[in-house]
Amino acid sequence: MSVEPDPAVVEGLDAWRSLPAGQQPQWPDQDALAAVTARLEKLPPLVFAGESDALRAQLAAAGRGEAFLLQGGDCAETFAESTADNIRNKIKTILQMAVVLTYGASLPVVKMGRMAGQYAKPRSSDSETRDGVTLPAFRGDIINGYDFTTEARTPDPQRLLEAYHTSASTLNLIRAFTTGGFASLLRVHEWNRGFTTNPAYKRYDEIAAEIDRAIRFMAACGADFDALRTVDFYSSHEGLLLDYERPLTRIDSRTGLPYDCSAHFLWIGERTRELGGAHVDYFSRVHNPIGIKLGPTSSGDDAIALMDRLNPTGEEGRITFVTRMGAGKVRDLLPALVEKVTADGRPVTWVCDPMHGNGITSATGYKTRRFSDVMDEVAGFFEVHRSLGTVPGGLHIELTGDDVTEVLGGSEEIDDEGLARRYETLVDPRLNHQQSLELAFQVVELLRRA
Numbered sequence: 001m002s003v004e005p006d007p008a009v010v011e012g013l014d015a016w017r018s019l020p021a022g023q024q025p026q027w028p029d030q031d032a033l034a035a036v037t038a039r040l041e042k043l044p045p046l047v048f049a050g051e052s053d054a055l056r057a058q059l060a061a062a063g064r065g066e067a068f069l070l071q072g073g074d075c076a077e078t079f080a081e082s083t084a085d086n087i088r089n090k091i092k093t094i095l096q097m098a099v100v101l102t103y104g105a106s107l108p109v110v111k112m113g114r115m116a117g118q119y120a121k122p123r124s125s126d127s128e129t130r131d132g133v134t135l136p137a138f139r140g141d142i143i144n145g146y147d148f149t150t151e152a153r154t155p156d157p158q159r160l161l162e163a164y165h166t167s168a169s170t171l172n173l174i175r176a177f178t179t180g181g182f183a184s185l186l187r188v189h190e191w192n193r194g195f196t197t198n199p200a201y202k203r204y205d206e207i208a209a210e211i212d213r214a215i216r217f218m219a220a221c222g223a224d225f226d227a228l229r230t231v232d233f234y235s236s237h238e239g240l241l242l243d244y245e246r247p248l249t250r251i252d253s254r255t256g257l258p259y260d261c262s263a264h265f266l267w268i269g270e271r272t273r274e275l276g277g278a279h280v281d282y283f284s285r286v287h288n289p290i291g292i293k294l295g296p297t298s299s300g301d302d303a304i305a306l307m308d309r310l311n312p313t314g315e316e317g318r319i320t321f322v323t324r325m326g327a328g329k330v331r332d333l334l335p336a337l338v339e340k341v342t343a344d345g346r347p348v349t350w351v352c353d354p355m356h357g358n359g360i361t362s363a364t365g366y367k368t369r370r371f372s373d374v375m376d377e378v379a380g381f382f383e384v385h386r387s388l389g390t391v392p393g394g395l396h397i398e399l400t401g402d403d404v405t406e407v408l409g410g411s412e413e414i415d416d417e418g419l420a421r422r423y424e425t426l427v428d429p430r431l432n433h434q435q436s437l438e439l440a441f442q443v444v445e446l447l448r449r450a
């Protein structure tokens with residue numbers, strides 16, 4: 001039996017169109033946009049509402065301290081880089097981090113990629129000027145191209161379709177990798193192959209050996225291993241480009257309620273979370289679990305007002321507050337925010353993004369971050385929650401599975417000069433594979449101090 005939606009609910013999905021919407025492109029050809037969105041409306045959903053519901057329950061558990069969220073991936077995915085190797089390496093990195101955390105802290109880890117849809121970027125300026133030439137800023141592959149030419153930088157709605165298809169093929173590979181045997185804990189050693197000379201990899205290999213032994217012991221006892229052979233891996237991206245999110249929204253036939261089926265989890269960014277804006281209105285009307293970034297200017301009252309709009313009834317797992325204060329500010333600013341939300345009583349899941357408050361420019365001119373600042377913000381996040389008796393529920397990380405050199409420090413000690421070796425990101429600097437594993441090992445220590 002399918003449940004018909006309330007017509008007022010469906011109509012409400014277009015209310016954002018008459019509200020101020022930050023960070024949207026100026027499409028030069030509205031007819032072309034309409035043709036593309038009509039096509040997107042007819043294409044199959046990328047995820048199912050029931051999967052988003054399962055994730056909501058797991059995020060609720062993370063909010064209670066019964067699980068831990070690990071959300072990671074590129075700052076901006078690109079069409080060109082959505083290759084099998086890149087996708088596999090990112091999944092492998094997240095799975096390795098999850099193994100370290102699960103084994104080290106004896107806590108289920110909810111695994112989520114900033115993947116299969118992370119193509120739209122907020123920018124501080126609408127335009128970019130080079131040598132006297134001004135063009136629209138690069139807003140992500142779903143909108144325009146990175147090359148500094150009029151042709152590339154002009155927003156092109158055909159890119160919405162390419163984003164959909166690239167997301168679909170990325171998700172297909174994610175589903176194949178995580179259910180087809182690759183993610184089986186019986187193969188935990190293989191994810192590390194070829195890297196084992198470095199200290200973080202050596203430590204990983206030791207954990208993998210212990211897991212192997214435990215699994216062989218349980219197999220000898222006749223235990224059943226289905227739960228070890230596959231993992232749930234969720235997709236997420238910033239819900240930024242409403243001309244993409246709206247046509248991918250579907251009515252769940254079980255309940256008659258709308259879900260944004262472009263990803264399991266959508267978050268509202270630091271630059272688009274204004275209460276009267278289009279983004280808050282739109283995501284108040286879909287039933288996915290929703291993240292909200294909270295930067296250093298967010299007050300407790302802002303957080304409460306956002307809950308009033310997005311989760312008035314206090315449904316558990318619906319709201320994840322992703323705080324990104326900066327290492328120097330987290331210990332000062334986070335407590336008041338957490339106290340106010342805790343006093344309100346409606347449950348939220350607290351997650352730390354230790355990336356976006358810690359940007360610097362290197363002496364050599366690269367946009368970078370220090371690994372030590374990233375770790376310090378994570379430590380501050382744990383300290384604040386421990387001292388208030390609230391729950392540090394997860395991490396939101398920009399990472400890649402490759403050996404790039406974009407973030408300073410880590411045990412490889414990437415320095416200002418070293419950044420030039422392999423700096424590949426189009427937007428924000430990402431932890432490389434080894435730095436990601438190091439972070440996981442350090443977070444285990446923080447989780448154990450519960």
Ligand code: PEP
Nearest residue numbers: 075269270271293324356
């Ligand atoms: C991001 O997550 O890439 C991002 C732009 O973050 P924020 O909205 O927190 O600045």
Ligand code: CO
Nearest residue numbers: 075398427428
């Ligand atoms: Co970023």
